[in-house]
Amino acid sequence: MVFGKASHLPVELEHKAFMALQMLNLNYDSATNKRMLELNIMDEFRLNDYESVDLYKERAKKIHDVTIKPRRFHEGHLVLLYNSRLKVFPGKLKSRWWGLFVVHKVYHYGAVDIRDPKSNDVWKVNGQRLKVYLGGDLLKEQREAVALQDSQV
Incomplete structure (x- = not known):
C-alpha cells in the first residue's frame, strides 16, 4: 500500500x-x-x-x-532559454539560462518558436523554459559596439 x-x-x-x-x-x-x-x-x-x-x-x-506563473510572450521579445543539460556538468557559478533569443512565433498552447539572431536558426520550445530578458536591448548594444569598432578602423 x-x-x-x-x-x-x-x-x-x-x-x-x-x-x-x-x-x-x-x-x-x-x-x-x-x-x-x-x-x-x-x-x-x-x-x-x-x-x-x-x-x-x-x-x-x-x-x-x-x-506556476503563466508566461506570456509576444513576437520580438528577447528571451533566455533554461539549459537543463547543465545539470549533467554542474558549475556552481554558471548561469542555467542560456543565450539570447528572439521570439519568432507564439502558439496558443504554450509552445514558442525562438530564433537565434546570430545564425537565424528557429527552434520550437516549451514556453515554461523561457524567461524574458530584462537587461536592455542587447542586440542594439552589440550593433552599436560593432559600428563603433568599424568607425575607429
Missing part, C-alpha cells in the same frame, strides 16, 4: 492455516467463511488506500499548479 503495489497474501500463510484447521478438526466451512470475510475487509482497506492516494495526488497537483 505504501509503494503503490498490490498487496498479496503469501501462499504459505494460507497453507499453514489450512493445515492447522485439519489438525484441530475444526469446522472447515465456518473457518473458510471467516477467512473470506477477513480477505474482503483487507481488500476494502486496500481500495480505500488507493482512493486516498488518488485524492492526495489531486490535491498536491492543484497546489503545484497554483504556483
Whole structure:
C-alpha cells in the first residue's frame, strides 16, 4: 500500500492455516467463511488506500499548479532559454539560462518558436523554459559596439 503495489497474501500463510484447521478438526466451512470475510475487509482497506492516494495526488497537483506563473510572450521579445543539460556538468557559478533569443512565433498552447539572431536558426520550445530578458536591448548594444569598432578602423 505504501509503494503503490498490490498487496498479496503469501501462499504459505494460507497453507499453514489450512493445515492447522485439519489438525484441530475444526469446522472447515465456518473457518473458510471467516477467512473470506477477513480477505474482503483487507481488500476494502486496500481500495480505500488507493482512493486516498488518488485524492492526495489531486490535491498536491492543484497546489503545484497554483504556483506556476503563466508566461506570456509576444513576437520580438528577447528571451533566455533554461539549459537543463547543465545539470549533467554542474558549475556552481554558471548561469542555467542560456543565450539570447528572439521570439519568432507564439502558439496558443504554450509552445514558442525562438530564433537565434546570430545564425537565424528557429527552434520550437516549451514556453515554461523561457524567461524574458530584462537587461536592455542587447542586440542594439552589440550593433552599436560593432559600428563603433568599424568607425575607429
